[in-house]
Amino acid sequence: MSAALRLVDLTVSYDRHPAVHHVSAEIPAAEMTAIVGPNGAGKSTLLKAMLGLVPHIEGRIECTARRIAYLPQQAEIDRSFPISVFDTVLLGRWSRFGGFGSARAPDLHDAHHAIEAVGLAGFERRPIDTLSVGQFQRVLFARLLLQDADLVLLDEPFAAIDSRTVADLMAVVRRWRAEQRTVVAVLHDFDQVRRDFPSSLLLARELVAAGPTAKVLSAENLMRARAMAEAWDEQADACDVPMKLSA
Template sequence: MNAPLIKLDNVTITYERHPAVHHLSGVFGAGSLTAVAGPNGAGKSTLLKAIIGELKTATGSIDRGPYQRADFGYLPQSAEINRRFPISVADTVMMGAWKKSGAFGAFSSDDIRQARQALAAVGLAGFERRHIGSLSAGQFQRVLFARLLLQDARVILLDEPFTAIDQRTTRDLLDIVLGWHRDGRTVIAVLHDFEQVRSHFPQTLLIARELIAWGPTEDVMSGQNLVRARAMAESWDEEANACVPHTHQDKSEAAE
């Protein structure tokens, strides 16, 4: 496995004092391509938000290696983005250049050229003046990938990047993801399609709020592990008391 880039040490993340991710430890290797899989409500999206620093950990720590927040590219779920905001395709993509220009800096002619190249790379050449609200779900997802291309981040986090889009768009965007991996970037993607996971992602983190398995996909996505994840999801108590840190004694008892 590649050298560790992002290290999780006993990470618990809570909403309203109830655990969404529970005592998770492990590493994402530098240059790795990892799927994050698990049942609905398993804490997958919550984990991505904690990795980029949007959510704080209740216990444990996340070591992001040499990288700062600006070094991470993040694609949220499409449902979290307000497409009624009056902004053009070009302006949306140009947000990817903020790392270089600053939030209020002027974009250079090179930034504009690269933005056009990014749109062409995702199949949307000529869409610069379109309003994002006029786009189909697949077209809008292509715009967000173009923004990531322009950002040129070394670590890329994708939250359900292929949900509710057509097969052709999925293939095109998956090719971009695989290209990032070939370039040596670290990519972490929340996915629901297990065939995509098995076919394209060498590493998988399977969680059901707690760790089920983490490692080579062919080992992690076993029938036994998937059954265990489903059983854990069926046993969740949404009214459970708030999580408290393990003591040294119960850490060893929970190490199974």
């Protein structure tokens, strides 16, 4: 199986203190991969590193995707801006028409279709600050649909939403896999990971295991990850390796 992403001895840091330490792993192409681990294990940091949103001081990231779509945690999104559901979804095409262009008829059609696909038909003109957490997550998934990306990165996509919304959005994720897109998701629900994600990467600041989920989420690996997370020294000396950008 080919790799969509290859992490080579990757260390990611904040203020020269490693948040992810010397990770080497491959993310299989056209597959659904979960990033799991204890709280503070560096899962979201690793996802952001794949996008170049955080510095890393050592190693490199190799990516074969032509287009990447990213869903941040809802807590990182300001919903107070006065914008409608439709216009939020249409932002998925921002890279095509930019700040001074305008959406074309196919873009408008695709936005309506994406909203229907996530179960929000009739919500097009609703302001996003009037939506529930689950409804807003559907909006964000609709926006991802418009990006038509080869690689989709999801940071805690099912946190604090109801079971029906989880089921509907998982149907979207499976559709991406059927279309040969690569999906990488930071998740906390091990039962869901075992049920829905064939591939996993288990972190505890360092890599514990990567590969088929059934092997990665073994009792032995989970105990090791917990022990590693509890033993991590937050007061350790800063790393002295000079910072360099990824290749």
